Amino acid sequence: DIQMTQSPSSLSASVGDRVTITCRASQGIGSYLAWFQQKPGKAPKSLIFAASSLQSGVSSKFSGSGSGTDFTLTISSLQPEDFATYYCQQYYSYPLTFGGGTKVEIK
Amino acid sequence: QVQLVESGGGVVQPGKSLRLSCAASGFTLSSYGLHWVRQTPVKGLEWVAVISNHGTIKFYADSVKGRFTISRDNSKNMLYLEMNSLRGEDTAVYYCARCGGDCNSVSAAIDYWGQGTLVTVSS
Numbered sequence: 255d256i257q258m259t260q261s262p263s264s265l266s267a268s269v270g271d272r273v274t275i276t277c278r279a280s281q282g283i284g285s286y287l288a289w290f291q292q293k294p295g296k297a298p299k300s301l302i303f304a305a306s307s308l309q310s311g312v313s314s315k316f317s318g319s320g321s322g323t324d325f326t327l328t329i330s331s332l333q334p335e336d337f338a339t340y341y342c343q344q345y346y347s348y349p350l351t352f353g354g355g356t357k358v359e360i361k
Numbered sequence: 362q363v364q365l366v367e368s369g370g371g372v373v374q375p376g377k378s379l380r381l382s383c384a385a386s387g388f389t390l391s392s393y394g395l396h397w398v399r400q401t402p403v404k405g406l407e408w409v410a411v412i413s414n415h416g417t418i419k420f421y422a423d424s425v426k427g428r429f430t431i432s433r434d435n436s437k438n439m440l441y442l443e444m445n446s447l448r449g450e451d452t453a454v455y456y457c458a459r460c461g462g463d464c465n466s467v468s469a470a471i472d473y474w475g476q477g478t479l480v481t482v483s484s
Binding site for chain 1: 396398405406407408411420422423456461467468469470471472473474475476477
């Protein structure tokens with residue numbers, strides 16, 4: 255199975271900050287990488303697919319980059335509604351696997 | 362708009378069975394593969410199973426293989442997960458999720474999620 259490792263597991267940031275989250279795959283996955291946002295008590299929401307493509311309706315303040323084993327999610331200017339937990343997921347091969355999540359909290 | 366609504370969760374004893382359902386609307390179901398994904402506070406998000414758009418291809422996580430069965434009825438716009446021989450570690454919120462393509466191959470990301478249904482396995 256492909257292991258997905260996110261860092262950091264949590265971070266504190268202020269409104270307006272630029273935030274970057276990292277995801278590393280245990281083997282090369284090309285660009286078969288998705289990012290999800292989850293707020294407490296809610297279902298995940300799809301943000302990015304193919305490592306850098308925004309899902310329909312997702313704000314352009316979110317951006318993704320990377321290929322192979324190393325990926326990043328960047329939020330350009332953190333807003334109150336962005337405080338949530340973010341997950342990466344590979345869909346290069348089954349079983350699909352998720353990272354452990356990065357909780358973005360208010361400083 | 363795309364909607365996925367799960368139902369069928371509840372409290373069940375270890376060793377018993379439960380069937381989850383997911384009602385899909387707002388899109389042509391027969392064009393998309395569908396997943397079940399579960400989540401616990403300890404293990405986080407865990408992929409469970411996938412079924413291709415016409416049901417010809419199915420894959421399962423090792424943790425549920427031989428106990429869970431994924432199926433679909435495109436004529437009823439429904440996805441199902443039959444769960445047998447349930448264990449305490451199956452306790453989770455179960456989400457159905459749409460594959461961004463037919464899921465005949467892996468190469469499409471999840472694009473929509475349902476709201477989830479809680480399954481608690483306890484005596």
